[in-house]
Amino acid sequence: MTQSSVNLDFIGRQYPQTAPYSVGREKIAEFARAIGSSNPACFSVEAARGLGYRDVIAPTTFAVVVAQAAEAQYIQDPEARVDFSRVVHADERFTYQRPIFAGDELVTVVHVDKIVERAGLALVTTRCEISAHNGDVVEPVVTVTSTLAVRGEGH
Numbered sequence: 001m002t003q004s005s006v007n008l009d010f011i012g013r014q015y016p017q018t019a020p021y022s023v024g025r026e027k028i029a030e031f032a033r034a035i036g037s038s039n040p041a042c043f044s045v046e047a048a049r050g051l052g053y054r055d056v057i058a059p060t061t062f063a064v065v066v067a068q069a070a071e072a073q074y075i076q077d078p079e080a081r082v083d084f085s086r087v088v089h090a091d092e093r094f095t096y097q098r099p100i101f102a103g104d105e106l107v108t109v110v111h112v113d114k115i116v117e118r119a120g121l122a123l124v125t126t127r128c129e130i131s132a133h134n135g136d137v138v139e140p141v142v143t144v145t146s147t148l149a150v151r152g153e154g155h
Contacts, residue, residue, distance in 0.1 A: 028059075086152075092146050107130070
């Protein structure tokens with residue numbers, strides 16, 4: 001049986017905080033259209049403010065855009081030995097502290113929490129801690145936990 005070539009030494013690894021990701025109204029609207037959202041708070045400042053928000057809000061799954069960009073630190077790390085052509089997304093979970101708003105400057109710290117090998121398949125669980133850095137205020141926004149299934153060679 002062929003085992004996965006993913007580097008198990010990466011369990012517990014934490015990557016440096018990413019550069020800020022600027023959340024724009026148009027990025028939110030494009031994402032909302034792409035997923036078929038009809039929530040007016042994703043498209044209209046007036047609608048969002050009418051619901052008590054400070055600006056348009058991103059759909060819940062918008063955080064995946066920020067998380068996947070940050071996870072590239074791990075996936076593209078040659079020492080991690082993740083062959084992206086052999087990766088499928090197995091699971092994704094979002095734990096929100098507050099919504100993502102247009103105008104947020106989001107930074108992410110990626111953690112490799114777990115790697116489990118089964119029958120030539122590595123299940124890699126990453127955790128992206130996403131925070132807003134708006135001026136001097138640092139505010140936790142969302143935790144995105146992803147599980148990637150990485151097939152080993154010959155599978």
